[in-house]
Amino acid sequence: MLIARVANFVHATSGGLRTALRELGRGYQAAGHEAVLIVPGAEAGEEETPQGRVITVPGPAVPGLGGYRVLLNHGAVRAVLRRLRPDRIEVHDRSTLRWLGGWARENGVRSMMVSHESLDGLLRLFGPGGPAGPWAADRLNARTVAAFDTVVCTTGWAQREFLRLGAAPVRVPLGVALDRFSPASRDAALRTALAGSAPVLLLHCGRLSAEKEPRLSLDTLATLRAEGVDAVLAVAGDGPLRADLSAAAERRRLPARFLGHVRDPRGLLATADVVLAPGPIETFGLSALEALASGTPAVVRSVSALPEVVGPAGVAAGPDGFPAAVRELLARPAGERRAAARTQAEGFPWSKAVEGFLDVHAGVAALPGGSAAR
Template sequence: MEVLIARVANFVHATSGGLRTALRELGKGYLTAGHETVLIVPGAEAGEEETGYGRVITLPGPVVPGLGGYRVLINRRAVSATLRGLRPDRIEVHDRSTLRWLGRWGRENDVPSMMVSHESLDGLLRLFVPGRSLGPWTADRLNARTVAAFDTVLCTTGWAQREFLRLGAAPLRVPLGVDLDRFHPGERVAGPDRVMLLHCGRLSAEKEPRLSLDTLAELRAGGLDAELVVAGDGPLRGDLSAEAERRDLPARFLGHVPDPRALLATADVVLAPGPIETFGLSALEALASGTPAVVRTSSALPEVIGAAGVAAAGDATGFAAAVREVLARPVDDRRAAARRQAELFPWSRAVEGFLTAHANGGATARRRRRFLTPR
């Protein structure tokens, strides 16, 4: 049966990374499966367009200071009016903080709702409020509200599920995917003789991109002729670029790269230093391109990359040792292993899982209505 899925997301703009990719690929999958999908996002002004992944409605939303141009939807009346006009069969929410109220809206309007957890609230509090005992307590309280608000909570990794499981909740787990035709080892081009490290991601505090720079310094101090290519933008770009120059490190900062396929396939190792990544699409795209990754043990990425890379502690010594471990493997073997791991994550499987979650959420909502309806 065809359904209309209204998706609402914050923190999306023209150069944003993983979330934008996920919204696009899921939307394409929903259309292919015969459903209708509408995406509601914030922007500088109101607008509407038809895309290859469904209709996109833009509502005015303010810029969040210090986040590199990201906007949020704060006009609840406008969002509510848009949803009432659409009359969706399902709501899919991609922000568990400022859009939590949409779970209640769904129940009041008899529309099953699903929240997709793209970040670890527990991790964010740990990162920015270190040593505070209130962190886990606050995360649990807010996560409990999220569980109560939505018919379905969906996480993309077991790592992301844990902060809900400890509440006794039962979030669904559906991994994201990668475009295996678009990202492919065949995109590899001839690179320099030196080892090419690639950092591909947003340059902001929660991603800890300085660790990639420190890893380069550690490797070079140990005699490895390596360079670092940084594909991504963010508030820390200027500081990191100046630091690289001051330390005389061969690091190139490319800013936002619209098409990173050749970079991902050409690099020898991709560095993913983010300590609280809940999935890591760019690392998975690297694997699909035949390039192994070095990731943080504290994040969800170890379960995504499997044996196709190495997980390390969050310091330059550990990351440098992990890079050397990867480089010690025969080139053909490590590249083939990376591709095989990526092939476990086609977008078709992710779309199927998300649609199953929507169907289950609809059944949950129907059971709730029967329970609450007076006999």
């Protein structure tokens, strides 16, 4: 079958969503299906790639988001879909692309919405607060459920805001490239370059934007050093907060190394002692899973989906508990904590994720309210 996948907020240096789209597309192609990805760009284009055909439709950049673009020209997207005549449509943005559920239904195409973000969480961070947040999330989520044949969530945590509506979202975890991310990438020379003689190397790996709360990683470093832990923090990633964070580290005299976007993070992930994942609304956390596959445990926010992903290979904590969680992981023998991290990651191969997504595509049925029958 031909699976048309449509996504916003993807560019050359974006993170988890770009990785997921690439690996799912490769898996679909390997399984004998035709995968086509439609994304926004500066200009129109089309190319064949290992993940299938990628079609770029011109779309404007969103101010303040570091170059991310959106598909606002519905007519151009419709024209591409009419030309493709897909058997399935898979949508990866439930805010600006919800209209594609209606297009699919009008054209007899079975549809899937993949929920990569928590509306509850976003409204909690940036919305009106109080009961208005959940009320608004419920209204928007109900529209998504009604528009698509099924909704896919990657964790149980991400499912909750749909389950309270009486909907039946399907849970399919994402994966990690176990052959690519490995403890074998550990690099002694890189460690010396980043940490010098410091015995503890922490790593923050992710976009430096408000919803990721990267400042907590700096605060964790400051507290640990005040408590006598000789630690250095490497920060891999870029975003609108980078300049402010770098200035804050300098002002506080913290040994934080801002590396910008790191095209190949394998050495970093395998060399760090602990990865910090402070984002409070992560619905899966691919970078944390890549760290585990690299043999590095993670400290994650207890209010996010990450505790169910990292399992016993990491420690979940609130903002005030991050330093103690780091110390808890460091107290475990290095070989033991690294082996536990890799073992946890081995439960999430991309092959399993691809199989799960294809099972949903094969079993989607349009039912009242947009529920999924399998």
